[in-house]
Amino acid sequence: MKPRQKRFVYIVVALVAVGLAVALVLNALKDNVSLYFTPTQVYNKEAPEGRSFRIGGLVEEGSVKRENDGLTVNFVITDLHKSLPVVYKGILPDLFKEGKGVVAQGKMEADGLMHAEEVLAKHDENYMAPEAADALKKAEVANAAAASAPAASPAAE
């Protein structure tokens, strides 16, 4: 082999070796690399007990309730399989909305609630004009109505 081919082979081998090593390490650290646990993982007792951790999911529709002091908020985080009630005292980020992504950090207490110290909003990768978003919502409502109409008609008879 010419020296230049030899150097090429060395570099490829080194790159593959480093890539493999990094992949193995990251795979071993999978749970630590992830920023948060899902409610299902918490249910399966994969999340740490007795210390603070992050939980992520969607804010369940209709679950947000504000207490009279104006600061304390109750809501439910769901991953559409399991859900978990959260209580948080503080100012919520702009993008905190029902049905949208959220990440909360806190501890599970004996009362079965997660007492959050920090709530972060997770936004999605869709960018659209407000009118387009309205149109999309209307179409969804119309679709839902169309889907429920045949099911509802036998009951009406």
Add this chain to the structure above:
Amino acid sequence: MAINWFKYSAPTTFYGLAGKLIPWFAISAAVLCMVGLYIGFVVAPADAQQGEFYRIIFIHVPSSILSMFLYLIMAAYAAMGLIFNTRLSSMMASAIAPTGALFAFISLWTGALWGKPMWGAWWVWDARLTSELILLFLYLGFISLHASIDDPRRADRAAALLAIVGSVNVPIIYFSVQWWNTLHQGSTIKFTGTSMHIAMQQAMFTMLVACWLYAITVTLMRVRSIILERERHTKWITELAEVKS
């Protein structure tokens, strides 16, 4: 007549070619930047969820894309210098590094300013943000390692190894939002198409091209200085018009 590419891979010819190309790249970068900002701030509507804050993407996304691509190009040049012992490839790698580092910094900085109002935090140790920070450190490591070795050929080889090994980080940045739970959202621009308003797309794409042209401009300017410096003992340099005057 076929173009002889090897002719342009020699510093001698590349120096002159780069000098002729620089003004064109610079002018088109400036014009496209103006056009991109006009579309981005005047034509494109506000976002349904994020309001005006989303307009940071027109600088944030191009910087992030460039920081990753420039790293891969830098590593490729460094590897070519290592394998073929070509002078120009190693010089190109050194010329790209500072620009790549600046784009990585801009990406992190604008991301932090976006994160505060939108997420509720300047910084989160999620996989996307952390791996991009590692990318910035890899650039800085490449630059300082190269600067710390006096013999330029040895510096090229040592820094090349760092660049090649570090290139493992780039796919990690790209796929981090798919592999792990992150606060950073997924990719808007996918290979399968994109879910974005058309004017927002145009603005972002124009800014991306402008940033590419800017990066090429400063890289070529920097590589010309590096060529001058490292080939100063050769005859062709002493015969250059700008040196004679």
Add this chain to the structure above:
Amino acid sequence: MSLDIWMRENPLSYIWIGSYAVAFLIFAIEIAMVVHKRKITLQQVRLMREADESEEG
């Protein structure tokens, strides 16, 4: 806290001052540094050339 309120009331100023002005300042500094580097390098090369010529002559 007051910054939090200010950025929500003036999102466009926040974006321009915080992100775009910073980015363009960085670009300007980079261009200035590259131009300066070219000047310095040319000067050095010219000095070397003159030194070589006086040796020969």
